[in-house]
Amino acid sequence: MKSDFVSAVSHELRTPLTSIYGFAETLQRSDVDFTDVERETFLRHIAAESERLIRIVDDLLSVARLEAGTLDVALEPTDLGDALRDAAAAAQGREEGRHRFSVRIEPAELAVRADREKLGQVLANLLDNAVRYSPEGGTIIVSARGRARAAEVTVADEGIGISEPDRQRVFAKFFRSERAPAGQGTGLGLFLVRGLVTAMGGRIWLESEEGRGSRFTFELPLDGEEPVETAPVEVAAT
Numbered sequence: 001m002k003s004d005f006v007s008a009v010s011h012e013l014r015t016p017l018t019s020i021y022g023f024a025e026t027l028q029r030s031d032v033d034f035t036d037v038e039r040e041t042f043l044r045h046i047a048a049e050s051e052r053l054i055r056i057v058d059d060l061l062s063v064a065r066l067e068a069g070t071l072d073v074a075l076e077p078t079d080l081g082d083a084l085r086d087a088a089a090a091a092q093g094r095e096e097g098r099h100r101f102s103v104r105i106e107p108a109e110l111a112v113r114a115d116r117e118k119l120g121q122v123l124a125n126l127l128d129n130a131v132r133y134s135p136e137g138g139t140i141i142v143s144a145r146g147r148a149r150a151a152e153v154t155v156a157d158e159g160i161g162i163s164e165p166d167r168q169r170v171f172a173k174f175f176r177s178e179r180a181p182a183g184q185g186t187g188l189g190l191f192l193v194r195g196l197v198t199a200m201g202g203r204i205w206l207e208s209e210e211g212r213g214s215r216f217t218f219e220l221p222l223d224g225e226e227p228v229e230t231a232p233v234e235v236a237a238t
Helices: 002-027 036-068 080-095 116-132 189-199
Strands: 076-079 100-106 111-114 139-146 150-156 203-209 213-221 234-237
Touching: 002 036, 036 080, 036 116, 036 189, 076 080, 076 116, 080 100, 080 111, 080 116, 080 139, 080 150, 111 116, 111 213, 116 139, 116 150, 116 189, 116 213, 189 203, 189 213
Parallel strands: 100 139, 203 234
Antiparallel strands: 076 111, 139 150, 150 213, 203 213
């Protein structure tokens, strides 16, 4: 399992590094007269791949800190709508039109007690997971609604769904479904998501049906409320 993990992480790191190196090396060529549009395109790819690399490293560091019990969580009033829109816009930019993203919030203004950076990591990993298992051109819906004491956030996709055996292990460290696209993912994304949500006083669960997509839902306490009562990870099929 560790060997597979090292191989997966090496691949995940090498892919953006190779892209960054390739575009940078091309820009250095003196025998080509690039237009401003071409230079801007190359620099945009370099920036996007650099951001991807930073996210991978941040996730690896967060997992290490979770396991060591040294993860710092700074809870403060956080506008949930802004967080969801920012995450969806970032995912849309990474996908360059290959998937559609829809954000729905009810009521329009929802404030939770959360660590803004950690919440961003949770949303980015859930959106990446949805993209990984969704057909090109599919729609990914990010929605939030207020409850009595908590806000409920759902990331829903139109993908292949999760088999019943996999639902029992999907939040486990290093777990990668056999149905996952080859060479994608480290097996840490959902493990990290659960750890970060729990650290912020929330809980997470999933609903899935094979061939009909998956819905990952997590709760965070509303601003001014106590942490959501901790409960075992819920796994359900629709």
